Amino acid sequence: MKIATFNINGIKARAHALPDWLDEMRPDVVLLQEIKSPDQAFPRDLFEDRGYNVETHGQKSFNGVAILSRFPLEDVSRGLPGDDGDDQARWIEATVVGKAALRVCALYLPNGNPAPGPKYDYKLAWMERLRARAEELLAAEEPALMAGDYNVIPQAEDAARPDAWENDALFLPESRAAFRRIGNLGFTDAFRVRHPGPGHYSFWDYQAGAWNRNDGIRIDHVLLTPQAADLLTDSGIDTEMRGREKPSDHVPVWVELDL
């Protein structure tokens, strides 16, 4: 089973690039971020016509996450627990019913800039809520994954120019520590475990020719529970997507699980 995460930066702007990629790569499950659309405006037909079940947790203009799946989806849950006052659409999870059940969580972690400030406080508070949900997933001792735009550069080798990110919310020590705190609970970074070393990125800014200079960062991650990590057979990044017509500033990151 191939599962991909993709921050598309607006469903309307990606109404061609995303279906084209689906037709080529044929992922079984796709976790989308930044759909930037209310649920009722999301073009479900584009995906249902291709055999995908569609579950969205949208929002007008900003944020918004969704799950596409060739397998049935059960027990869909919207919103990251822990703050009833949080109205930003950044989390959706569901159980994919294939040969065996797989719990998948799609997340769009807050950017947090400028730091320090209220946006950075929100990011760190959101990561603490994420840690709490992650502990519950581990306690279930079942195949599960949390994938999406984490807006965290885990290590210096995950940036072409780490110095440029020194004071950025994506690379501040507190952000990286919060990310490690979650990973150290027992998750596997599905890309990193199979592709060590520098030079692997998932985001290139639209500005200043970042793509042409390969000035990227790796901020889109797939974290696997131990039971999911046991099933991992491959992982990758569809880097070439960034060079296509009207690209997102992110590219898909995918895993293959023996499911």
Place this chain on the structure above:
DNA sequence: ATGGTGGGGATCCCA
């Protein structure tokens, strides 16, 4: 030090 680009939707916010 600044501004560089892009999406969404409204003449500015977010990344």
